[in-house]
Amino acid sequence: METAEQGFIQIFQVSKAYDTLDGHTKKAPYVLENVNLKINKGEFHILLGPSGCGKSTLLSLIAGYIPKSGGSIRVDGKEISKPGEDRGVVFQNADSAIFPWLTVRGNVEFGLKIKGIRSRERHSISSQYITLVGLEEHVKKYPNELSGGMKQRLQIARSLANDSEILIMDEPFGALDAHNRRLMQIELVKIWKQTKKTIIFVTHDITEAILLGQRISIMSKSPEATIYKIYDVGLNYPRNVTSKGFNELFEKVQGHFDYGQHI
16 A cells, blocks of 8 residues: 655645434445545546545545544645645536636636736636637537536636646546547546646546556445555557557456455
8 A cells, every 4th residue: 555755735634424314424434435545736637436436535535525533634745624725626427517608718708817816817718728628619508508518618618727737637538428438448548648737537447447548546336435446557548449558458457456345
């Protein structure tokens, strides 16, 4: 098991239990227990595990949405206790995150406007990231005029425009059909290479994990889930699912993935 003594994101012996109905946390089982992980700046890191293993809970802790029950989470040496502009979150359900009454440009510029950035600069910044995610022909459209993949691009553009150092992505392509999911995977790798952001990406899909990540952390099943195996992918981008290296790694990861559902 890897400790978190170094790294841009440091997760050390983190545990999480939710209150029971009578309000006694100590009586509740741990969803996560003694999670240790370090993630380097600019890394594309995958959290892989079966449904219900606590992946989304760990993301919520890193995002600062919920308090931890024990341990430490640091970003660039600072303890995390609440949400921050350094961490942008991209959800699976884009409709719950973007504003239906604003256009594509309005959504991307929303955070910039809150910060008091002037109109001309907002326009320049939003144009940069709208183009980066391939929505430049859709700037005047509203969310109900966009496809599922476009809405996810919009979420990514908004996080990038807010200059978040870290993109936290909770199964963002899970609701897309296979074709659009693959297109978004390719686009995300391109965006990551261009922006050099740190990405933490949750999935239960082994193929997706290997297609995208530099490293893959495999989680055991909850309760008391933890990270028990980390793989360095070591394959060049773009990755070919039919290659020998891809399939050899797939078999190794699958073995640990299946094992993790029983520990």
